[in-house]
Amino acid sequence: MATLSPTDTPLGTPAPAFDLPGTDGNRHTLASVSGPNGLVVMFICNHCPYVQAVLDKIVRDARDLAREGVGVIAISSNDPSDYPEDSFEQMKRVAKQHSFGFPYAFDETQEVARAYGAVCTPDFFGFDRDLRLAYRGRLDDSGRSPKEGNRRELYEAMVQTARTGKAPAEQHPAMGCSIKWKSA
Numbered sequence: 001m002a003t004l005s006p007t008d009t010p011l012g013t014p015a016p017a018f019d020l021p022g023t024d025g026n027r028h029t030l031a032s033v034s035g036p037n038g039l040v041v042m043f044i045c046n047h048c049p050y051v052q053a054v055l056d057k058i059v060r061d062a063r064d065l066a067r068e069g070v071g072v073i074a075i076s077s078n079d080p081s082d083y084p085e086d087s088f089e090q091m092k093r094v095a096k097q098h099s100f101g102f103p104y105a106f107d108e109t110q111e112v113a114r115a116y117g118a119v120c121t122p123d124f125f126g127f128d129r130d131l132r133l134a135y136r137g138r139l140d141d142s143g144r145s146p147k148e149g150n151r152r153e154l155y156e157a158m159v160q161t162a163r164t165g166k167a168p169a170e171q172h173p174a175m176g177c178s179i180k181w182k183s184a
Contacts, residue, residue, distance in 0.1 A: 008136070009117045011167055015039065015131040016115035020075065020105035023092040028073060028103045034131060037069035037162035040154065041125045043118040043179065045078045046094045047085040050176035051122050053146045054139050055098055058122070061139065061155045062102045068162045070126075072102040077113035078121070078180040086180070113179055120176040126158045134158075134167035138174045 019029045033039060042058070044051045051058075062072040080087040088106050095104040107113055116125055126135030135157040140150045157168045 008119075009125070009133060011133050011136070013133040015041065015125070015127045015133070016112070018075075018105075018107075018112045018115075020107055020112065021088075022103040022105045023088070023095040023100075024103060026103070028105050030131065033071045033073040033103055034127075035066070035069045035071035037129050038134070038158060039071045039073070039127045039131060040065060040158060041116065041127070042072070042074050043077060043113055043116070043121055043123040044074050045076045045083070045086045045121045045177070045180075046090050047078075047083055048121045048177040049144045050120075053144050054122065054142050055094075056146075057139060057142070057152075059098055059100060061152060062100075064155060065158055065162075066101070068159055070158050070162050074100070074102060074104045075107050075112060076104070076121075077107040077110045077118065079110075079182045081182075083180050110179075110182060118179060120174055120178055122176050123174045123179075124154050126154065126161060128161050128165060128167070134161040135171060136174075137171045141172070143175060 017030045022028045078086040128134045139154045160168050
């Protein structure tokens with residue numbers, strides 16, 4: 001398990017560009033997934049119990065953020081040679097099974113995760129309409145439990161950012177399984 005601080009990547013940092021293959025058969029870029037009011041880039045994977053605990057909430061929040069003009073993309077950067085359940089084929093299965101309404105892309109080289117400074121799954125980066133970092137943290141306080149009725153921290157932060165252009169002052173670090181980096 002890894003915990004990160006939102007200060008690792010300073011607020012206001014521009015979103016790094018990417019061009020990744022998605023489980024939907026399309027390539028996805030920063031420009032193609034951004035909404036008029038911002039973008040959420042999340043690093044997830046299939047096998048992590050922290051991701052599994054909130055996957056339905058991720059789908060719900062992505063759907064609700066789309067109504068606010070905020071785009072969403074999920075990226076898996078894990079090395080599938082050590083974690084076959086995180087393979088591209090398994091990513092396709094998970095996206096279909098959970099009816100992802102957003103792209104799920106594979107970062108095979110892990111360059112995108114490194115550019116963003118992602119360290120765990122799930123790890124959420126919320127960008128404003130100018131694609132500058134406004135939120136870095138967790139979805140909510142569920143941890144490894146699919147707890148219901150808790151505050152929708154990512155959703156609320158991105159709605160505030162979309163409507164006012166201001167990042168929320170209160171941000172909690174993401175917590176989850178470490179990204180499974182390739183051996184050098």
